Amino acid sequence: MRSLFRKLSAALFGLFLVVGGLTLAVTLVTSYLYQREVQQRIHRDLAAHIVNEELLIVDGEIAQEALEHVFHMMMVINPTIELYLLDPSGRVLAYSAPPGKVKLARVALDPVREYVGGEPRLPILGDDPRHPDSRNIFSAAPILRDGQHEGYLYIVLASEHFVSVAEMLRGSYILRTGAVAVVGITLVALLGALLLSRRLTSRLTRLTRDMTVFRRETLGPDAEETTTDIRRLPLKHDEVDELRVTFDHMATRIEEQIVKLEDQDRLRREMVANVSHDLRTPLTHLHGYIETLILKEGSLEPRQRLDYLEIALQHAKRLGRLISDLFELAKLDAMNEPLERERMSVGELVQDIAQKYRLPAEDCGVSLSAELAEELLWISADVGLIERALENVLDNALRYTPEGGRIDIRLEPLGDWLRIEVRDTGPGIDASELPLLFDRFHRVQRSEAKDEKRGAGLGLAIAKRAVELHGGNIYCESTVGEGTTFRFELPADTPVLNPPPLPA
Numbered sequence: 001m002r003s004l005f006r007k008l009s010a011a012l013f014g015l016f017l018v019v020g021g022l023t024l025a026v027t028l029v030t031s032y033l034y035q036r037e038v039q040q041r042i043h044r045d046l047a048a049h050i051v052n053e054e055l056l057i058v059d060g061e062i063a064q065e066a067l068e069h070v071f072h073m074m075m076v077i078n079p080t081i082e083l084y085l086l087d088p089s090g091r092v093l094a095y096s097a098p099p100g101k102v103k104l105a106r107v108a109l110d111p112v113r114e115y116v117g118g119e120p121r122l123p124i125l126g127d128d129p130r131h132p133d134s135r136n137i138f139s140a141a142p143i144l145r146d147g148q149h150e151g152y153l154y155i156v157l158a159s160e161h162f163v164s165v166a167e168m169l170r171g172s173y174i175l176r177t178g179a180v181a182v183v184g185i186t187l188v189a190l191l192g193a194l195l196l197s198r199r200l201t202s203r204l205t206r207l208t209r210d211m212t213v214f215r216r217e218t219l220g221p222d223a224e225e226t227t228t229d230i231r232r233l234p235l236k237h238d239e240v241d242e243l244r245v246t247f248d249h250m251a252t253r254i255e256e257q258i259v260k261l262e263d264q265d266r267l268r269r270e271m272v273a274n275v276s277h278d279l280r281t282p283l284t285h286l287h288g289y290i291e292t293l294i295l296k297e298g299s300l301e302p303r304q305r306l307d308y309l310e311i312a313l314q315h316a317k318r319l320g321r322l323i324s325d326l327f328e329l330a331k332l333d334a335m336n337e338p339l340e341r342e343r344m345s346v347g348e349l350v351q352d353i354a355q356k357y358r359l360p361a362e363d364c365g366v367s368l369s370a371e372l373a374e375e376l377l378w379i380s381a382d383v384g385l386i387e388r389a390l391e392n393v394l395d396n397a398l399r400y401t402p403e404g405g406r407i408d409i410r411l412e413p414l415g416d417w418l419r420i421e422v423r424d425t426g427p428g429i430d431a432s433e434l435p436l437l438f439d440r441f442h443r444v445q446r447s448e449a450k451d452e453k454r455g456a457g458l459g460l461a462i463a464k465r466a467v468e469l470h471g472g473n474i475y476c477e478s479t480v481g482e483g484t485t486f487r488f489e490l491p492a493d494t495p496v497l498n499p500p501p502l503p504a
Contacts, residue, residue: 008197008201009194009197012190012193012194012197013190016186016189016190016193017186019186020182020183020186020187023182023186024179024182024183027178027179027182028179031178033123036123036137037122037123037137039137039157040122040123040124040137040138040139040157041122043081043139043155043157044122044139045139045141046139046155047139047140047141047153047154047155048141050070050074050141050153051141051142051143051153062085062093062094067085067094070083071083071096074096074155075096080157081155081156081157082095082096082097082129082130082155082156083095083096083153083154083155084096084107084129084153084154084155084156085151085152085153085154086107086109086112086151086152086153086154087151088149088150088151088152089106089109090106090107090108090109090112090152091105091106092104092105092106092107092129093151095129097129097130101130102129102130103129103130103131103132104127104128104129104132107126107127107129107154108126108127109152111124111125111126111127111138112126112138112140112152112154115138115139115140116140116141116142116152123137124137124138125137125138126138126140126154126156128156129156130156136156136157137156137157138154138155138156138157139155139157140152140153140154140155141153204240204243207243208242208243211242211243211246212242212246279319279322279323282315282316282318282319282322283315283319285311285312285315286312286315286316286319289308289309289311289312289315290312292308293305293308293309293312322458326458339381339382339385339469339470340382341380341381341382342380342381342382342383343378343379343380344378344379344380344381344383345376345377345378346377346378346379346386346411346418346420346490347372347373347376347377347411349383349386349387349390350370350372350390350409350411350420351370351372353387353390353391353394353409354368354369354370354409357391357394357398360398361398361407364398364401364403365403365404365405366398366401366403366404366405366406366407367405367406367407368406368407368409369406369407369408369409370408370409370410370411371408371409371410371411372411373411373412373413377411377413377418377492378492379418379470379490379491379492381470381490382466382469382470385466385469385470386466386470386490388462388463388466389462389463389466389467389474389488390420390422390463392459392460392462392463393422393459393460393463393486393488394407394409394422395459396459396460396486397422397424397426397484397486400424400426400427400484401424401425401426402426402427405424405425405426406424406425407422407423407424407425408421408422408423408424409421409422410422410423413492414489414492415492416491416492417472417489417490417491417492418489418490418492419487419488419489420487420488420489420490421485421486421487422485422486422487423483423484423485423486424483424484424485425482425483426483426484427480427481428478428479428480428481428482428483428484429476429478429480429484430480431478434476434478437460437476438460438461438463438464438474438476439461463488467488467490470490470491471490471491472488472489472490472491473488473489474486474487474488474489475487475488
């Protein structure tokens with residue numbers, strides 16, 4: 001019963017069955033009552049005519065010869081009627097029925113008085129002496145002689161023939177034909193209703209099928225959530241329920257997408273503002289020093305000229321790094337192609353990067369060490385992206401670790417995963433800053449880093465995107481005054497569908 005058409009078919013079948021049965025019943029009962037009314041009206045004065053023609057009671061005594069004559073004559077003319085001679089109290093004095101058939105010795109006179117009292121509303125039913133449990137149509141007339149009430153002539157018009165609707169139906173060809181016609185009309189109407197409902201629901205069925213295909217092909221993994229919601233519906237759910245669930249899910253997705261678009265638009269505006277600021281600063285300095293060199297050409301000492309050129313070069317490098325970071329982040333955001341993975345040893349990569357940063361760390365007065373796992377750890381990854389992510393984290397650690405501080409790189413296995421940990425002894429990050437740490441152009445408000453060492457706020461965003469493209473996680477833990485630890489986890493050798501949960 002999961003189809004709306006089947007539900008409608010069942011409902012229509014039941015409705016037409018009830019309506020058809022009621023129509024047939026009303027038709028038969030109405031025909032039965034109408035026949036009885038017509039028969040009673042036709043014989044309205046039958047008893048009065050007989051009483052006027054024959055003396056049935058003389059001086060309180062039954063005129064037996066006259067009564068037998070009337071009985072015989074009426075049975076010849078119409079064998080379906082029965083005559084009863086009643087005294088003024090309704091007691092049966094004589095009857096035309098066969099001996100032993102009459103069960104009642106007295107007939108109730110209220111219907112009789114109503115019948116003979118004027119213009120009654122027919123049909124009027126009275127007692128049937130042969131059938132004590134049923135009532136029947138009759139004709140009646142009072143027997144009067146010299147103003148004295150001698151009794152009643154009571155004629156049962158239907159006798160024991162046609163005493164029920166079923167017997168009347170069996171005995172009437174017209175009624176049988178009418179009953180068959182009612183059944184046939186009901187079946188034809190039901191068939192028409194089913195064809196009409198089929199035509200009306202077919203479009204809904206096609207729409208439901210198209211929505212289901214759209215849900216599975218377009219929504220991707222979220223379609224499974226909608227399927228689960230549908231399975232939670234009652235067992236008799238239909239296309240309307242499926243459409244409701246799909247619509248609710250799609251409405252939720254649209255609302256989420258609108259929120260994301262609004263957030264992205266806000267981030268885009270902030271990004272444009274930040275990029276404009278970060279680009280303008282080195283460009284302004286670069287322009288200023290070059291202009292100074294041109295204006296003071298010939299008046300500057302060689303050492304001054306060299307200092308100006310070195311400062312201009314530093315700003316040019318800073319500008320180049322910012323442009324490179326922007327290009328790298330845009331490329332990662334637009335990456336729709338699968339990563340160019342290759343199987344590599346993470347230990348060797350970490351060792352190479354540590355060796356690369358050891359000299360810059362010594363120049364800053366920072367101790368750098370790498371602790372590697374005893375066994376070889378392999379992953380399938382884009383070497384360049386993993387290297388860039390680790391370098392960005394190390395750049396951030398070097399930028400804020402004071403002289404005499406320490407940076408430790410640690411590599412450890414986690415079952416099907418591996419973890420790279422970078423820990424520094426810098427000033428730490430306030431808890432309110434941690435949720436925004438990986439946002440683009442967000443720079444932690446700390447005075448410990450020198451101005452020339454402050455980045456544009458893109459390094460950690462690039463690292464986060466690179467790790468996410470490999471199906472991993474990256475997060476940060478920090479204690480103010482003690483230091484900061486960055487951890488990112490990657491699937492070992494082969495990707496795993498569900499990455500390890502982030503710490504609470």
